[in-house]
Amino acid sequence: MPRLTLVVPAYNVQSYLRECLDSVLDQDFTDFEVIAVDDCSPDDSGSIMDEYAARDSRVQALHLRENVGLGRARNAGLAQATGDYVLFLDSDDTLTPGALSAIASRLAESGDPDILIYDYARTYWNGRVLRNTRSELLKQTGAAAFPLTDRPELLDLLQIVWNKAYRRDFLTEHGFQFPPGYYEDAPWTFSSLITAERISVLDRICVHYRQRREGGNILRTVSRKHFDIFDQYERVFGYLDAHPELDHWRPRLYRKMLDHYLTILEKPGRLPRDAGAEFAQRAAEDLRNRRPAGFTRPSGTRGYKYALLARGSYPALAGIKKIARARNTAVVQGRKRVTQAKRTAMGVFYQSQLRLPLDENLALFSAYWSRGYACNPAAIDAELAVRAPHIRRVWAVKADEVSRVPKGVEVVRVGSREYWTALARAKYLVNNVNFADTLVKREGQIHLQTHHGTPLKSMGLDQRKYPASTNMDFEALLERCDRWDFSLSSNRFSTTIWERVYPCSYESLETGYPRNDVLINSDAAAVVSARQQLGLDDGTTAFLYMPTHREYEVDFAPRLDLAALADELGPGTTLLVRGHYFYKPSSRLSELQAAGRVVDVSAHPEVEQLYLAADCLITDYSSAMFDYANLDRPIVIYADDWETYSAVRGTYFDLLEEPPGAVATSQQELTTLLNSDEWRSPRSDKLRAEFRRRFCEFDDGRAAERVVRRVFLGELAPVPVVPLEDRTPAPSPTQVRRLATQV
Known part of the structure; x- marks a missing residue:
């Protein structure tokens, strides 16, 4: 029988649950069990519990068949408890290091009291930590254990259950159960405290009480x-009447x-x-x-x-x-002055447009800071043209980028009167980054954030831990994110990260990435066309090299000697290079480029066409690997500076331990790997299969349809996701050649 049982109920907390459970399992005190209660959560909380239960015998996952609410979920966990003491921990909160050791020691010191009360601190998204304002009530003075009559002021602490350890026999003897409702802690806390014969206190912060910025606390x-x-105080006084x-x-x-x-x-x-x-x-x-x-x-x-x-x-x-x-008039007036100043900066014309009605059939699109027509917004635009042609689609593009927009796409130049009109009056706002701070989100406008990749590197609030990689104003960032109504995701891994690092009140749409639909839906003719547009011979093996940007580097440092690599690979290969015009010109590189052995595709408008054309992707830490994996073609990771990148920028998993294929950490290793069959070996195939299961969860070719149906047409019935094993991605160039010989 364990010393402690921790009951952790969960509902819609997939973004925080792992951190909560890790804070328990990483404690130096180990004599405990965890009863994790899935309150029929619609998100991935139940699966996360199963994952932890499978790898740690101290965790038991309990799945309820219907949603019963926090109080009764705690009751379900309590019924399974076997420990001497029961602790309740909310699934978005965490234990502090050493908390369980301190609790166990204090229980022993005070002779196993009925209840032990310990302290907590509120933690905020901006890193602020504030200790309980009534912490002075927990001073360890006088007797180690005492009746409440000796310290009745303990009733003035917040009515919560998760800052206490309860002797299980005491709970059983008095039949304490949580009632249903919003304020279920009040009758439990008051009734148990006034009933306890021996109470002890621990003057130590044992719990970090997360103040969720997006209003996760139901009391707000x-x-x-x-x-x-x-009803809850009727129960409190009913208990008094019965005792x-x-x-x-x-x-x-x-x-x-x-x-x-x-x-x-x-x-x-x-x-x-x-x-x-x-x-x-x-x-x-x-x-x-x-x-x-x-x-x-x-x-x-x-x-x-x-x-x-x-x-x-x-x-x-x-x-x-x-x-x-x-x-507080002075403070309020000061805020009004700031607001007025912002409005003045936006321009009188924009203000006039904000007073006009919304255009219910107007959608404003933007991608990559208004640099062109691309990514998820472009794929949604195309689907919208088919499924809702009555909606006018307009793209915000910088003046010097307009020439890159395909013919037929309606454009408004950023900063023009037409731009401010569309920004003020469009019913729908679609972007894969944030619109400028000047945007005033109007009541009735729908803001769709599509994102532009699955995150390997730290994002949003997590970047606070890596100041060398950013000078971001995080308060301003979250003000921009507050405008979102929907946030797209291509896998549950991304969903949990977005919800945690952008803690705002939007709805997560696990639709898949619309830009990846083409990777599933294209046929052999599309692959042939993509290669012909790049001038690739039928028999050549095309390696697409896509290195990522490193924000912490002032000047770009080339990671590969392209001329040397192309020479080593021989005439049967072509390097498609997408990146900066960063490689210093040399006579040999110029010769290779002229011969079509090295092709600069940095300015190509559709990266998805490059994916279709390539036999293999070579990248370092770019999110391209997550998209390309949908094609089920070989991926090679060239990570010559992984230790630096992961330390300075921060990453969500160890890419060298969980890669999508073969890994090289030097140019010599990369050359050897590509000149052998290691890049497409059975081992590489196995790594890619595991990677696809984790990160290609929703990309089944119908992502754009899901987005249009939900956001623009208001349909709530979900479009089922095709299982990974039932999908048929676009054929590889090798498969296309085989098909051609069979005709």
Whole structure:
């Protein structure tokens, strides 16, 4: 039997669950079990639990058949617990290093109390950490274990269960269970504390309480569900009624109820605007019916608020709030001045357009900071033309890039009056990066963020850990991300990262990447056409070399001697090079380029056509590997500076340990590898198969259709994803040649 059981319920927390479980399993104290409860979560939380249970015998994954809510999910975990003590940990929070050792030691020191209370700190997206403001209540003074009557002020701590260790026999003896509802912690916390005969405290931060920027805490959600508080306090006082020996706690709990009701009324972002008066009347009824004999209101503003609430005088309470707001007039006016300055900077014309109605049939597209027509937005544009031709499609493009846009695409030059009109009035905004800060997101506008790759390198808020790679203003970044309504993903790996590093209130669409549809849907004729456009001979082996950019390098440093590589590979190969015009000119390189042995495809408008033409991709850390893997063709990783790149930029997995194919760390290794069959060996095929299972999850050729149906047509019925094993990607050049000989 373990010393500790940790119950971890989960619902829609796939982006945080691994960090939570890792914080438990990495503890130096090991005598514990974890009951991870999947509350019928619609995301990948249940699969993550199974993954951890499969590799660590201390983890048990419990899957509920229906969503029952946080309280009853905890009950399900509690029923499976076998430890001496039970701890509850919310699945987006984490334990601090050494927390379980400190908890176990304190339990032993205090002679196995009924309840141990430990401290916590709030953690914020910007790295700020704030300790519990009432931490002074947890000072370890006096007896190691004591009754609550010795320290009744502990009832003034936040009503939470995840900062306590409960002796399981104590819970069983008294039959404590979590009720359903929004505020399920209140009756559990109050009832257990006043019942415990021996309580101990630990003056140590053991839990990091994540303050999710996107409002993951249900108590910050505007809803009538906050009326649930009345049912919960009915349970609290019902417990007192059933235990007359605890009646001396009634005055203190009555005041806690008062304070709690006032908090809900006064906190912005809880009750709907039209529900305040009704809530106040319900609260007044409870206060009148439950007022204990001899209760005396405190003096001052607090006591005045008690009196108003007892009368149900919501208008008077609201008046007090207005007075408090007036004290902050200077701050409010300062913010207005800043806002006005921003509006002035946007231009009078843009402001005039913002006052006009939205054009319900206008979509504004942009890609790669308005550099042209490309990527996921371009694929969505093409699908939209077929499925919703009534929607006008306009592209925002920089003036010096307009010539790169295909004929027939409607363009507005960035900064022109037409651009500001489209930005202000388009119903749909589609981009694979963010629009400029000047964009005012209007009510009714739909902002679709498509992204432009599966992340190997750190992104968003994770870049704070790697300051050498960025000078980003993260607050400004998240303000831009707050405009998103939808965020596309091609695999669950990406979804969990996007939701964590861009913590905003958008809907994740696991559709696959529309730009990759062509890799699944193209036939042999498309492959032949792609190669002919590049001038590739039928028999040549084409290696597509696509190195990524390194933000931390001021000047580009070529990683390969292309002339030497082409010479070593011989006349039967062609190097397609997509990158900077970074290689210093040399007579030998010029000869190879003239002969078609090295082809600069950096300016090619459609990278997907390069994928179709190539026999193999050579890359370092580019997201191209995730897209190209959909073709199920060989991939070679050339990682000559992996240690530097991963340390400076940060990566989400070790590419050398989990590559999509053969790996070389020097030009000599790469040359040897390409001159042998290692680049297309059975071992490389196996690595690629594992890579595809992980990262090509949703790219089945119907991604653009899914996006258009959901975002532009409002259809909620999902388009089923074709299983990986049932997909037939575009044939490789070798397969095309075989088909040609069979005709």
